[in-house]
Every structure is written in C-alpha cells, then in structure tokens.
Amino acid sequence: MAQMNMKEAIRDAMRVELKNDPNVIVFGEDVGKVGGVFRATEGLQGEFGEERVFDTPLAESAIAGMAVGMGLQGFRPVAEIQFVGFIYEALDQMFVQAARMRYRSGGRYNSPIVFRTPFGGGVKAAELHTDSLEGLAIQTPGIKVIVPSNPYDAKGLLVSAIRDNDPVFFMEHLNLYHAFRQDVPEEAYTVEIGKANIVREGADVTIIAYGLMVHTAMKAAEELEKNGVKAEVIDLRTLLPLDIETIVASIQKTNRAIVVQEAQKTSGAAAEIIAQINEYAILHLEAPVLRVTGPDTVYPYAQIEDSWLPNVDRIVKAANQVINF
Amino acid sequence: MSKLPYEVHSEPVTPLSVLSPEGEVVNEAYMPNLTDDQLKEIMYRMVFTRTWDERAVNLGRQGRLGFYAPVSGQEASMVGSEYALNKDDFVCPGYRDMPQIVWHGLPLYQAFLYSRGHQHGGQIPEGVHVLMPQIIIGAQILHATGVAMAFKKKGEKRVAITYTGDGGSSEGDFYEGLNFAGAFKLPVIYVVQNNGYAITTPFAKQTAAQSIAHKALAAGVRGVQVDGMDVLAVIKAVSEAAERGRNGEGATLIEMITYRFRPHSMADDTSKYRTKDEEGEWSVKDPITRFAKFLEKKGLWTDEDTARVKEEAKATVNEHIKKAEATDKMTVSGLIDSMFETTPAYLEAQKADFQ
Numbered sequence: 295m296a297q298m299n300m301k302e303a304i305r306d307a308m309r310v311e312l313k314n315d316p317n318v319i320v321f322g323e324d325v326g327k328v329g330g331v332f333r334a335t336e337g338l339q340g341e342f343g344e345e346r347v348f349d350t351p352l353a354e355s356a357i358a359g360m361a362v363g364m365g366l367q368g369f370r371p372v373a374e375i376q377f378v379g380f381i382y383e384a385l386d387q388m389f390v391q392a393a394r395m396r397y398r399s400g401g402r403y404n405s406p407i408v409f410r411t412p413f414g415g416g417v418k419a420a421e422l423h424t425d426s427l428e429g430l431a432i433q434t435p436g437i438k439v440i441v442p443s444n445p446y447d448a449k450g451l452l453v454s455a456i457r458d459n460d461p462v463f464f465m466e467h468l469n470l471y472h473a474f475r476q477d478v479p480e481e482a483y484t485v486e487i488g489k490a491n492i493v494r495e496g497a498d499v500t501i502i503a504y505g506l507m508v509h510t511a512m513k514a515a516e517e518l519e520k521n522g523v524k525a526e527v528i529d530l531r532t533l534l535p536l537d538i539e540t541i542v543a544s545i546q547k548t549n550r551a552i553v554v555q556e557a558q559k560t561s562g563a564a565a566e567i568i569a570q571i572n573e574y575a576i577l578h579l580e581a582p583v584l585r586v587t588g589p590d591t592v593y594p595y596a597q598i599e600d601s602w603l604p605n606v607d608r609i610v611k612a613a614n615q616v617i618n619f
Numbered sequence: 620m621s622k623l624p625y626e627v628h629s630e631p632v633t634p635l636s637v638l639s640p641e642g643e644v645v646n647e648a649y650m651p652n653l654t655d656d657q658l659k660e661i662m663y664r665m666v667f668t669r670t671w672d673e674r675a676v677n678l679g680r681q682g683r684l685g686f687y688a689p690v691s692g693q694e695a696s697m698v699g700s701e702y703a704l705n706k707d708d709f710v711c712p713g714y715r716d717m718p719q720i721v722w723h724g725l726p727l728y729q730a731f732l733y734s735r736g737h738q739h740g741g742q743i744p745e746g747v748h749v750l751m752p753q754i755i756i757g758a759q760i761l762h763a764t765g766v767a768m769a770f771k772k773k774g775e776k777r778v779a780i781t782y783t784g785d786g787g788s789s790e791g792d793f794y795e796g797l798n799f800a801g802a803f804k805l806p807v808i809y810v811v812q813n814n815g816y817a818i819t820t821p822f823a824k825q826t827a828a829q830s831i832a833h834k835a836l837a838a839g840v841r842g843v844q845v846d847g848m849d850v851l852a853v854i855k856a857v858s859e860a861a862e863r864g865r866n867g868e869g870a871t872l873i874e875m876i877t878y879r880f881r882p883h884s885m886a887d888d889t890s891k892y893r894t895k896d897e898e899g900e901w902s903v904k905d906p907i908t909r910f911a912k913f914l915e916k917k918g919l920w921t922d923e924d925t926a927r928v929k930e931e932a933k934a935t936v937n938e939h940i941k942k943a944e945a946t947d948k949m950t951v952s953g954l955i956d957s958m959f960e961t962t963p964a965y966l967e968a969q970k971a972d973f974q
C-alpha cells in the first residue's frame with residue numbers, strides 16, 4: 295500500500311496498465327515530457343518512452359479521432375483532453391465515431407479507448423475549464439461514463455476502463471486531484487464499472503452524488519445527523535451504466551431521496567436518475583425526489599462560482615424538504 | 620534533392636525584418652511610412668504594455684487578478700499589428716491577446732474585471748470593434764472569417780484580424796477558416812504569433828510544415844513570415860495585408876516569429892521544457908530594446924522617456940485595478956438574467972435557490 299492523492303492514483307493506473315499491456319498507449323496535449331498541465335502523466339514518458347507516451351499537436355478532434363483509428367488496430371489508447379471544455383472540439387470523434395464503432399461495424403470493430411479529462415468547479419479557472427459535461431455523455435449511446443470521488447476508486451476504475459473494450463469517458467474532478475490521500479495498492483486492481491458505493495449508511499433519506507459532490511453530501515449528512523436525521527450517501531462512481539439496483543435498495547429503506555450534481559439542473563444525470571427512480575421505486579417514495587444542482591446558466595466566471603455551486607446548506611435544505619414533505 | 624514535375628514545391632521563406640537587433644535599418648525598402656510622433660506613440664505603447672504585464676503578474680500573485688496570460692516578448696507583434704489597423708477594423712483575439720483589444724479601445728479596467736472573473740469585463744463599449752479573448756483555441760479564427768464575410772457583403776472597406784499561436788495553427792478551425800477565406804476571397808488577416816511553444820510543446824513537435832506561413836499555400840491565400848520582434852516589420856506586413864483586404868485582394872496569413880519571455884500562465888514552470896540558454900538568446904532580441912535603439916539614433920527617445928512611460932503606466936494600471944476592485948460584485952440572479960433577452964419562467968424560478 296502507498297498513500298496517494300487522486301492524481302497520483304490516476305497516474306498509477308496508467309503506469310500499471312502501460313506495464314501490463316504493450317498495447318496501452320497514452321497521448322494528448324503536453325502529456326509527454328512534463329506530464330500534462332496537472333502532471334497526471336508525469337514520469338510516464340521517462341519510464342515507458344516516447345513511443346508509448348507522447349505529446350500531440352494542439353487539436354482535440356485529431357486526438358480523439360486518432361484514438362479511434364489506433365483502436366481499430368489493436369491499441370488501447372488513453373487519450374487526454376486537457377480540460378473538459380475542449381471536448382466540444384472532439385465531440386464528433388468521441389460521441390459519434392468512437393461511440394458508434396461497434397454498432398456501425400456490427401461488432402467487427404470496437405473502440406477500446408479511455409478519454410480522460412479534468413472537469414469541475416471551485417478553482418477559479420478560466421472559462422470552459424470547469425464545466426460538468428457528463429450530461430452530454432450519458433445521453434450518448436455507446437460510451438460509458440465514470441466519475442471517481444477518491445484515489446482508491448480512481449485507480450481501480452481507470453484500470454477497469456483501460457481494460458474495457460468499449461469507449462469510456464473518464465472525468466476527473468480537478469478539485470479532487472490533491473484534496474486528500476488514501477491507501478492505494480501499488481499493484482493493478484479493478485473497481486467494477488457500473489457499481490455504486492454506499493459511503494454512509496442511514497435510514498431517513500438517501501443522498502445520491504458523484505465526484506466532488508460526494509464529499510459535500512457527506513458534510514451535509516453530518517449536519518443532518520446533528521438534528522437526528524440519518525442520511526444514506528451513495529457515491530455513484532459510474533454514471534453510465536447506472537447502478538439503479540443500489541439506488542432502489544436504498545430508497546426501499548429510506549423512502550426519500552435527493553440527487554446532488556454540480557452540473558446545471560435541466561436534463562442532466564440527476565434528471566435521468568430521478569426518471570429511473572420513478573420507473574423502479576415510485577411506490578416506495580414518501581416524497582418527490584429533489585435535485586440540488588447549479589442553476590441553468592453558463593458555468594459562471596470565477597467571481598461567483600462559489601455561490602453558484604451546490605453547497606452543504608442547499609443539500610441540507612433539500613433533505614429537510616423531502617423529510618418534512 | 621530535385622523535385623519531380625508532378626510534385627508540389629514550396630520554397631523556404633525568410634522573415635521580414637526592417638531593423639537589425641542593434642536597431643540599424645537593414646531593409647529601407649520595407650520601412651513603413653510613419654511620422655516621428657507615430658514612432659514615439661508605438662514605443663510608448665510597447666513600454667506601457669511591458670509595464671502593465673509586469674504589474675499584472677504581480678497583481679496575480681497577490682490574488683488581485685485571476686486568469687492572466689503574460690505577454691512580455693510579444694509586444695511588437697501585439698502592439699504593432701493593432702497599430703496598423705483602422706479603428707473600425709474588427710479584432711478577434713486569442714486568450715493571450717489582451718493588449719490588442721485594449722489598444723483598440725477596451726477600457727483597461729474591463730480587462731482587469733475579465734481577469735477577475737466578472738461579467739462586466741466582457742461588456743464591450745459601443746464603438747469598440749473587438750471580441751473578448753477566446754479561450755477555445757481556434758474558435759475566434761472562424762468568427763473573424765464571418766466578420767470579414769459580412770464586411771464584404773456590405774461593401775465596407777474594413778478588415779477583420781484574428782490571432783492565434785503556433786499551437787493554434789494545428790486546430791481544425793484554423794485550416795477551415797483559412798480555406799473559407801481563400802474560397803470567398805475575404806478581407807481578413809490571420810496572425811499566428813509563433814512563440815515556439817504551445818504551453819510546453821515545442822514548435823518542432825507541432826508541425827512538419829516548413830513554416831506556419833506555408834500553410835497559406837494549401838488554402839490559396841497569401842502567406843508571409845515576419846520577424847515578430849521587429850515592430851516596424853510587423854506594421855509593414857499588417858498594413859500591407861489590410862490594404863489588400865480593403866482592395867478586395869483577399870486574406871493574408873502572417874506568421875510572426877516571436878518568443879514569450881514569461882511562463883505560459885501563472886501556473887507554469889518554463890525550466891521543465893526550455894533552457895536558460897535559449898531564453899538568453901531571445902532576450903537579446905527584445906523588441907523594445909531594438910526599437911529603442913532605433914529611436915535613440917534618430918534622437919526621438921531617451922532612457923528618461925522609458926522611465927517616464929513606466930511611471931505613467933504604473934499609475935494608470937493602479938487606477939484601473941482600483942476601479943475594477945470597486946465594481947459591484949456579480950450575483951447569481953444577475954447571471955440568470957444574462958442568459959436570454961427575457962428570462963423564461965423556469966429560469967426565473969431558479970433565483971429562489973440563490974437569495
């Protein structure tokens with residue numbers, strides 16, 4: 295075991311898989327010599343050489359599209375998009391070409407690609423560096439979507455993603471990269487894609503979250519506890535495929551739920567989760583399921599991002615609302 | 620190596636210089652036509668921009684500015700290219716190109732507000748023909764192409780100018796814009812400031828093209844390469860390109876060979892990807908020193924002038940940062956109201972969460 299922060303755990307996942315499988319290859323803007331703008335790939339070029347870990351010219355569509363082409367020839371590309379807002383440049387290649395490869399070839403070809411990108415707010419970055427675009431991805435047929443909340447899961451999920459034969463959009467909350475350390479095994483291990491994790495047990499209300507919001511939800515659960523409310527917190531870990539069984543089982547116990555996401559309110563992950571709760575658990579509900587989200591605006595410039603982002607108070611308020619319904 | 624008749628040729632290009640690094644005129648034929656007062660004004664702007672850059676980096680360290688991309692080293696290409704325009708020409712900048720839009724008319728305090736993450740920073744005053752810096756590398760190239768198309772359709776004698784870097788010239792948007800400009804013969808100037816690096820990635824890894832200027836060939840537009848540390852060469856090339864645009868002769872791609880003296884952004888460490896020797900080689904080509912030598916020889920500028928402009932710039936920066944800091948804070952409900960012309964009911968209702 296070693297103590298790692300999430301960035302180091304992510305780097306370690308790439309390292310063990312570069313070691314395990316000669317077809318794994320890592321590329322993107324600035325990922326080579328210096329190891330990326332967050333240094334998430336630092337040292338990998340030194341260890342595995344320029345053939346396997348390299349800088350590309352500045353062009354996201356080409357990065358994603360080259361990954362598709364290499365995937366056709368047996369490589370397992372781990373392609374970095376430097377910041378989440380730049381996936382827009384690559385959307386056709388990621389969400390159409392990679393995501394439809396299996397379908398279009400009737401299973402003859404596939405896209406064993408991981409598209410890694412940092413995302414998420416609270417760091418006063420420039421525009422388009424901090425958006426939460428998982429909603430676009432989960433609406434796209436054919437691509438899996440993973441959002442880890444801690445170092446252990448991040449490594450295990452990334453190893454699973456690299457070994458997965460379908461494309462995976464792997465979203466790394468940049469406010470979690472250096473947030474805390476955890477024991478992380480040095481060897482390769484996997485965390486199953488599509489399995490949520492109950493990070494806190496409780497019988498009164500279920501709080502469903504992913505990424506950084508898991509930690510905000512945990513703080514809210516502590517606040518609620520002070521008033522005798524026992525919240526169960528679910529860390530989804532994977533948004534697609536969604537672990538609806540775990541959600542339903544929890545709601546059967548609590549009969550109340552809220553969903554927390556950093557993304558805007560309309561049509562995102564929270565909306566989909568609530569739709570599925572309606573389908574599978576409506577008769578267990580004592581109150582409508584509420585969302586705590588950003589408002590439906592563009593992710594704001596730095597000055598007001600802290601008031602824009604969901605916080606403990608808003609989560610506590612929503613939890614109390616469903617409890618007192 | 621001899622080329623076959625059915626192979627496309629491209630010849631090497633030599634960047635246009637008017638001045639030597641010592642400030643001697645080496646290319647009289649390309650000397651732009653400028654009065655002494657204009658020459659002094661250009662110097663004033665370059666020194667001002669350098670001082671503003673130094674202050675901005677410090678203000679960033681103090682947490683009084685947010686996102687900021689340093690410009691030192693690129694003053695000739697930034698200040699000179701803007702100087703060569705008319706006030707009603709339209710500027711579409713990349714994220715490092717704040718000086719061009721400020722010299723084109725954006726009040727400095729708004730540049731600071733933008734950096735501080737305040738929406739009012741981007742509320743460009745009437746009569747100032749610019750966009751705010753574009754974060755998505757390359758997107759602005761297409762906007763300039765569209766603005767130029769509009770000028771052409773309206774029969775106006777105006778040009779659009781857009782800026783990107785050596786890295787930006789690898790984006791699809793760059794090639795697409797260039798190709799449209801060629802196909803529609805548009806009055807647009809594409810400036811690529813080749814400062815040798817895209818964050819950490821050296822130019823050698825960016826492209827196998829002989830130069831960025833050569834990329835114009837494929838699009839059928841005019842391509843030129845300019846010594847971007849020589850403000851007179853920059854002004855010559857941009858004036859010429861603007862003139863051609865106004866005369867209906869189409870677009871020009873201008874590659875400016877330059878260097879950024881400072882890190883890419885506030886969170887960058889140059890020692891990880893470039894050498895002190897290289898930095899030293901470029902520092903002797905400092906565009907301000909070169910131009911100062913030229914002006915000194917003509918008796919138009921002294922060290923005292925530089926000192927005076929620096930003081931003036933510091934005072935102006937101070938005044939504007941104070942104004943930026945005194946501007947009312949943004950609110951989430953104000954943000955909500957900025958999404959549409961009239962705020963729809965569903966969005967109005969969301970204000971309740973942020974009272």
Ligand SMILES: Cc1ncc(C[n+]2csc(CCOP(=O)(O)OP(=O)(O)O)c2C)c(N)n1
Nearest residue numbers: 380715754755756784785786787816817818
């Ligand atoms: C579409 C897009 N991709 C990536 C980035 C991240 N990024 C910001 S600056 C930069 C390098 C730009 O290099 P260059 O075009 O040479 O301009 P310079 O910084 O040298 O002025 C990168 C990759 C971005 N802002 N937009």
Ligand SMILES: [Mg+2]
Nearest residue numbers: 784785816817
């Ligand atoms: Mg550059």
